[in-house]
Amino acid sequence: MTLLFGAVVLLTACSKNPVEPNYDQRALAPLAVEFDNIVGGQKLVLNTGTYVNALGQSYNIQLLQYFISNIQVKKADGTAYTVNADSSYFLIRQDDPTSRFARVKVPEGNYTALTFTVGVDSLRSIMDISKRTGVLDPGAGNHDGMYWGWNSGYIFFKMEGTAPDAPADPTGQHKFRYHIGGFGGYNAPTINNIKVITVDLTARGIAQVRKDRLANIHLMVDVSKALNGSTNVSFATNPQVMFSDYSVQIANNYAKMFVHDHTEN
């Protein structure tokens, strides 16, 4: 009996805060979503890591970055909370480890699903320039910039590297450059590569958000999926993909690259 009681105490101690607090939109607590970029079964190492695509073509990755925005969490009972739009735009950059976390504030509670956008929604894409600061600053960056000046709009996903199969460019390098964007067009409809992703958290660990600690939803992001999937991208035939119809294939591919691994509560 004493033993059993002791075991119960221990179990209770292990499952931190077993009681879910009442849902209160004013009682916000921190939540992080971690975008852990990998390539297939390997760690992503810029420049020196070598990988092989589904067509058997080898490549390395020199630059990888993408926008994550409009984060929303949902409870088992269907209650959904959308993070304030002014605090919900993140640029995940492989060359900056601190940028892999999208840090937001949501009401305390237990969340079973996470939804976010890969890219920048059309509303923000046409908003007054004074509202576009931080990672959304159209003037930010240079070769790593995420904005098209000639065709007003953000680049949602940018992946560059070298592949022997890619034809030599004017500088003699065998580079591939995938700059994927397109919010649907300002007044004439055109490609829309905005991808809304929903990740179920029930199988690998729900997020228990509490004021006194930091829940972290850890996603593995297999960036090789951008090249492989419903369309297997060839470096030989499509070394440069920017604002073109083919970009839709790459966006459809990378929409499948986010997998929930676990949640640290």
Place this chain on the structure above:
Amino acid sequence: MNRKYIAVIGTLVVLVFACSRKLPGDDAQNDTGIFAGFQQPGNFPVPVYHFETNPVTKEGFELGRKLFYEPRLSRNNTISCGSCHIQSSAFTQHGHDVSHGIDDRLGSRNAPPIMNLAWNPLLMWDGGIFDLDLQPVAPITSHEEMDETVANVVSKLQALPQYRVLFKKAFGTEQINTGNLMKALSQFMVMCVSSRAKYDSVMRKEGNTTFTPEEAAGHTLVSEKCGGCHHEPLFADGTFRNNGIGVGANDDQGRFMVTLRSEDRYLFKVPSLRNLAYTAPYMHDGRFYTLDAVLDHYSTGVKLTPNLDPLLATGQGGMALTPGERKAILAFLNTLNDRAFITDKLLAEQ
């Protein structure tokens, strides 16, 4: 002169000023060189620019003007906006078929005029830019134009005390950022209003200005034959069309590059007919050096290219024009040349 007369003259002067307040177009004419804020000319429609998020102030305009002529906007501080948009050429790069930018690099299109942009919902020959506040990002970052980054321009300007003072005066902060840099440039650009040509005086019934019989005949001809695209009073309609000049050597696909719709292939923005005397050469790639060459094109040279505009698809190479008609059209087009605009000290480098 007795006091009574002075009083009468005084009253007349007041009346004249009071009247001119009712006709903003007149104001601008009388006040050349003096900042009077953005004014909608009496014969112009309501502008499309979002003044509510960027009201034009004297300080903002003057800062924008300084920035427009600031070579620090380019990588090696050699090229300013004014390098390719020269006021005496109605803010185009007169004589250049395509823009001549940094390190003697050449662009692929003809520099369009900075003129009446407050009435332009879409900018550039392909309409790729939908907000004037976003426009300068393109030339600043273009390899052939200024080859710089906006972030670096901001840091170059931030290091200069004079700019910190000017931004403080215009926007209440010494902190320069993309937003207030672009808004200052917009404030200058929307003030580049060309509305003081003879045509405008006639339309606004200013004084006794009238068209000569030849100009009046040309006006009728331009309305009939060109008015389908070149709508008065801006002499443009904001649309994109293929005017049958044929595919250029560089296969520039124009509007298609922005929309990726096959029906937009080889379409370019309809340019205004204002200030043609100052803005040669013509067309998106500057292929025609004279207005005669342009009229030749429209009368006999229209090519059956993909997406040729239906208004030009006559099947006869264009619209027949007699020598007399051509002369009248040229006479009318001459009434659209706005000397006050290209000589306005307010818009000049100070």
